[in-house]
Amino acid sequence: MTSPMKYNAIKLVSKVFKRKIAIRDWKCFHHFEEGVFLHGLLLYGNINEKTLDGPKQFSSFAKCTTIEEKLLALKPKNLDFVQAAGLPLTIETTYDGLERTGFSVGKLILVLGGVGGVGSLPACKTSVWCLKSRTATSSTRKLELMKSLGTDLTIDYTKEKFEDWQRNSM
Template sequence: MKAIALQEYGTADDLRLVDLPDPKVGPAEVLIRVKAAAINPVDWKLAAGGLDALMEVRFPLVPGWDVAGVVERVGFDAGEFAVGDEVFGYIRKDWVQQGAYAELASANVRMLAKKPSSLDWVQAAGVPLAGQTAYRSLKRVGVQAGETVLIHAAAGGVGSFGTQIAVALGARVIGTASERNHEYLRSLGAEPVAYGDGLADRLRAVGGIDAAVDFVGGDAVETSLEFVRPERVASIANPDVEARGGHYVWVRPDGAELAELTRLADDGKLTVHVERAFPLAQAADAWRLSQQGRTRGKIVLTV
């Protein structure tokens, strides 16, 4: 198969389109013919060695944990899916090597769900990691209908999903973003607030805030704790939130959560904004765009 791979830790400049053996399909796994794979910042951070102390990484390394495609082969004890099924998922295994930037990818059935019929391949690939991260963060702080939730970086890849999921739960959403993204946030159902100096003063004018989720880092947790009880603050960017009584969220593959996102999408409550789609061979350009940190929504590779 064709795949994007690194032979050792490196940067976008070290990505190469290579020929690799097809992935093996173990028990409870299926083989997926990849249609699209999303870019996530963790892809290039991991490739640079940023998670070496935490995760087992093997080379050649095929990056990518977000996939959308068609089931091509079904392994033993994997009856949840059949050949020809259109699926998507967050396919992080116990070690990091065989990712989604390839023509074929194998995945355990617990990581997958049926692809939403309302989304095309590129949109569907953008959902799993970011969508499940947002979903799990909001559930961790117990957002309920009628409450007000503060979402930091609400226009980003994760924040866009968090905003829509919170709105679907019946919450009022206050979303921080740059001025250029305020109209976009309004289209998702949020009330935008400019981030940066003076944010706390602007939030005081909002009224009571019941919960907060941080999708950006920096001083977002500290600002949130001025308005929200610690147990109702979650962050995906600041592990120190736990020492303050909040929640640090590291998403795990979960087909049941993904199926809930499928339901929201097919009910018209979850859309996917794709900033740009690149062909597989241009993965390095996709990483460079992601590293700018100013994109709205998702960046996706088409295979």
């Protein structure tokens, strides 16, 4: 018999994929009514979502935890677990940074460190938000990578002074 807490956790994960699921790999759940059993379900997410009073409290050595469906996503196939584990915080930091700047359609932005985790996301995402991206890279050898991310202009700060670029762009 599945306990109510385990049943609710399975329901949460089931909603994400819109089908009945039992997760045997977690060794917490053994069945879910007559549902489909999926083996090797690879998810990532951020279970540390903030609440009104601060971060959620949870046990760090728990074998299982319940996670709200909005905090989960399928792990991209081209990433390993370590890379996928960094995505939620990177995405949140990027979005928060752009939101704090008061970005709007057509606005120019300068992304410092544009090939790092946080820096590379706005370089890509600026086209989604109709922004023009200005990006400083960390080295000459990373210029092509910056261009492949879709930036409008790449700056090699080892060869160009930011002040000169700023005067010329205004």
